[in-house]
Amino acid sequence: MYRKKFLAVVLLGALGVSACGANDQKASGDAKPEKGGTLRILSESRSINFDPAKSQNLAITQLALVHRRLTGWQNAVGQPAKVVPDLADTGKTTDGGRTWTFTLQDGLKFSDGTPITSADVKWGVERSFAPAFGGGLGYHKDLLGGGDYKGPFEGKELDSIKTPDEKTIVFTLTRPYGDWPWIASTPAFAPVPKGKGAEADYAEHAIASGPYQIASYQKGVEVKLSRNPHWEAAKDQVRTGLPDEVVIQLGQEASVVSQRLAADSGDDKFAFGASFVSPAQLAQLQGNAAAKSRLVTSKSGAVAYLGLNTQKAPLNNVKVRQAFQYAVNKAAYQVASAGSAALAGDTASTLITQGIEGREQFDLYPTKPEGDPEKAKQLLAEAGFPNGLDNLTLVLNKSNNLTDKSEAIQAALARANIKVTIRSLETDAYETETNLAENPAYDLTLASWQPDFPSANSNIQPLFASSEIGRGGYNLSRYSNAEVDKLIGEAQSTVDPVEAGRKWAAIDKRILQDSPVVPLIYTRNSFLHGSKVGNFFIADFPAYPNYLQLGLTK
Amino acid sequence: MSSPVARSVPAAVRSVLARDRWALAGTVAVVVIGLVAIFADVLTAIEGHDPYTYDSTALDPANGLPAGSFGGVSGEHWFGVEPLTGRDLFAIVVHGARTSFLIGLAATLVSIGLGVLIGAAAGYLGGWVDRVITWSADVFLGFPYLVFMIALGAVVPADFPRALLLIIVIGFFGWPTTARIVRSQVLTLKERNFVKAARTLGASPWQVFRTELLPNLWGPVLVMATLSVPGKIGLEAALSFLGVGVLPPTPSWGRSISAAIDWVAVDPAFLLFPGLALFAVTWGFNALGDGLRDALDPKSGVRR
Numbered sequence: 001m002y003r004k005k006f007l008a009v010v011l012l013g014a015l016g017v018s019a020c021g022a023n024d025q026k027a028s029g030d031a032k033p034e035k036g037g038t039l040r041i042l043s044e045s046r047s048i049n050f051d052p053a054k055s056q057n058l059a060i061t062q063l064a065l066v067h068r069r070l071t072g073w074q075n076a077v078g079q080p081a082k083v084v085p086d087l088a089d090t091g092k093t094t095d096g097g098r099t100w101t102f103t104l105q106d107g108l109k110f111s112d113g114t115p116i117t118s119a120d121v122k123w124g125v126e127r128s129f130a131p132a133f134g135g136g137l138g139y140h141k142d143l144l145g146g147g148d149y150k151g152p153f154e155g156k157e158l159d160s161i162k163t164p165d166e167k168t169i170v171f172t173l174t175r176p177y178g179d180w181p182w183i184a185s186t187p188a189f190a191p192v193p194k195g196k197g198a199e200a201d202y203a204e205h206a207i208a209s210g211p212y213q214i215a216s217y218q219k220g221v222e223v224k225l226s227r228n229p230h231w232e233a234a235k236d237q238v239r240t241g242l243p244d245e246v247v248i249q250l251g252q253e254a255s256v257v258s259q260r261l262a263a264d265s266g267d268d269k270f271a272f273g274a275s276f277v278s279p280a281q282l283a284q285l286q287g288n289a290a291a292k293s294r295l296v297t298s299k300s301g302a303v304a305y306l307g308l309n310t311q312k313a314p315l316n317n318v319k320v321r322q323a324f325q326y327a328v329n330k331a332a333y334q335v336a337s338a339g340s341a342a343l344a345g346d347t348a349s350t351l352i353t354q355g356i357e358g359r360e361q362f363d364l365y366p367t368k369p370e371g372d373p374e375k376a377k378q379l380l381a382e383a384g385f386p387n388g389l390d391n392l393t394l395v396l397n398k399s400n401n402l403t404d405k406s407e408a409i410q411a412a413l414a415r416a417n418i419k420v421t422i423r424s425l426e427t428d429a430y431e432t433e434t435n436l437a438e439n440p441a442y443d444l445t446l447a448s449w450q451p452d453f454p455s456a457n458s459n460i461q462p463l464f465a466s467s468e469i470g471r472g473g474y475n476l477s478r479y480s481n482a483e484v485d486k487l488i489g490e491a492q493s494t495v496d497p498v499e500a501g502r503k504w505a506a507i508d509k510r511i512l513q514d515s516p517v518v519p520l521i522y523t524r525n526s527f528l529h530g531s532k533v534g535n536f537f538i539a540d541f542p543a544y545p546n547y548l549q550l551g552l553t554k
Numbered sequence: 555m556s557s558p559v560a561r562s563v564p565a566a567v568r569s570v571l572a573r574d575r576w577a578l579a580g581t582v583a584v585v586v587i588g589l590v591a592i593f594a595d596v597l598t599a600i601e602g603h604d605p606y607t608y609d610s611t612a613l614d615p616a617n618g619l620p621a622g623s624f625g626g627v628s629g630e631h632w633f634g635v636e637p638l639t640g641r642d643l644f645a646i647v648v649h650g651a652r653t654s655f656l657i658g659l660a661a662t663l664v665s666i667g668l669g670v671l672i673g674a675a676a677g678y679l680g681g682w683v684d685r686v687i688t689w690s691a692d693v694f695l696g697f698p699y700l701v702f703m704i705a706l707g708a709v710v711p712a713d714f715p716r717a718l719l720l721i722i723v724i725g726f727f728g729w730p731t732t733a734r735i736v737r738s739q740v741l742t743l744k745e746r747n748f749v750k751a752a753r754t755l756g757a758s759p760w761q762v763f764r765t766e767l768l769p770n771l772w773g774p775v776l777v778m779a780t781l782s783v784p785g786k787i788g789l790e791a792a793l794s795f796l797g798v799g800v801l802p803p804t805p806s807w808g809r810s811i812s813a814a815i816d817w818v819a820v821d822p823a824f825l826l827f828p829g830l831a832l833f834a835v836t837w838g839f840n841a842l843g844d845g846l847r848d849a850l851d852p853k854s855g856v857r858r
Contacts, residue, residue: 255816278816279638280816280817280820281816282617283617283619283820284819284820286616286617287820329608331610332608332610335610335613335618335640336618336638336639338618339613339617339618339619339637339638340615340616340617340618341615342616343617391713393712398797403797407802408608408639410802410803411608411639411803414606414803421713421801423712424797425708429708
């Protein structure tokens, strides 16, 4: 029964995407993008961090307009994402994944005209270890054995990175790691000219290696990117670099962005929105055929989940946590997210997201999408809570309508006599109370996780390894299980993707037996773009548009 | 020289309701919505829905909008349903009335009570007490209390009863206006012979306040209270609109209006019903208060 529904939804999704003319240049009004023009990106955030050490950007969004990395991504609708050469090749290993050698292309230059060498890449990676430049994606840190390393500004080098000549860089990892070429596409692997980037505001005048350089940066207002004269299209297979100029308008209200893009007048024809289109706007777009044709929805995406704080009573009891699997109403969550199941995304029962190698579809807690409050009550009674649970706190980050979604959770849990108070916080306050807190007070949190590279590793390790509890890590359910940690280590060391996939699927099941989170849905993201923005597509992975391939049409 | 209170309060209320059609209409609106708030459970039981239960069958499966025209208004859902949730809007508005009335009236009680005590103390005792109170009132009147309340709403622990917090905060910041008026009333009253007589006979300030001043303050206090209720209800709605008021799932007009703004282009009914309810209550209290003021204040010659 599941399979049937799954197929239907996938089909629907595929139709939706192709009807949008996303990657299909023959579609209505989607002429081939040409060189030139000013592309506008309307962003909800008030600042954009162009410091590669501090950035969590995917390899295909704004950071990659300015910074190249060792490797890049190639993605397209209907195809799995691939890791492809960017500054260097995709890496070679001769000892089963422990030592990786990358060779840089010839004649690469920074925006200031100096050549890009392997030493600059090494400097960039080392820089990400400096405490002052934390906060970026850190998959590489543990693998490079940088436990005590405090960055290059104290005069020390990281011994696990060697640069035998200007074009070669060799990484020696602490253990074999099959996904290393993907890790080499994360922001820290962007070159920073050796010796530079010591200042805290490097983000605002970072030296570029990509098609654009930062021309001006006004926090909360806009970022202007102009052409980098030293970038050559022929030496870059992941970026087309078509627009002459990119203007990122910051601090834009999401609903206003949608209205502007729907109206499609003036400069907004050359713009697209960087944040998701909200459910109210999605409903509004249903009646506007012209705007609807410029709406692009991803096939799948992040797994939205309810995190259960496994270190705090009463949720430290596995029976209690399992009750939540039956108490939630995933159907109501879908409607609250986007108005309909088709726009919101499929209901989720696994941790590994759709489209990831090795993913197995299973459901340890089979029930209706609406949930089964009676079963939840029964489990609670067995755990010693016949009258349900009182006074649980659900904390969340205010953005992306999470407050509305959390009310759907609150109402669903109330059916099983679980009473929840919602605390919606701004991003900074949320982080202070969750992943930065020593001893956080929350019982539940609502979050979603999009893997940073298309491997089950990136689904599981950041959320469930005990090393990711607190200190900025995303193990929000504070799940700590030595057995799972060991299994994660083993799966990470497996270089053969099929074998690794099988191991990750087994870990997925093992973790869900302990029920540290309730997977809710695999969220679909919807984005809106202006009529003169061409080649605007969302591939199978990730669930975001590829900023590097789009351009403006005449 | 006549007494500042032209006639007894019940008589004034009767006469204003008999003569002033606006005040009468306002009273009717207030009484009707007040009854709705009191009997919210009964009314929602008659309609058959509560304000908490999600119901996706009442929604259009394509986009999460209410199924049916005008926000899904039907015999089943009298005011339609909320988009994306399918919660019954009638139940939300009716229970929202309870929230609004409870917080509005209780906060008014707090602010009038504080204002009368503080104002009477300033007027009657005079001297440094008067100076300190007048000065504090000026400070409080100029205080950016909305910003303060937003900040407070964000830092107070979630397990502190939210309605109580709002009552205390909204009520507390309301005292200076009342205190100023009461102070000026008391300043004239204390020169009157009956007050002087009581004082000469050795009555304590508290006795004078209770037996001589308070009976003569009821008129202006009632007018002030009536006129300040809509402001308090509006403030509660504003705080809930900004997301720092009553916490979900407790229904609140302000939060519903805030949610409805995003939907106004496709589902205007969602904004209309909570908006109308808020309008009716604030207008009702204002009309009633205006009428009372006209009737109780001899200096006001306006008659309708």
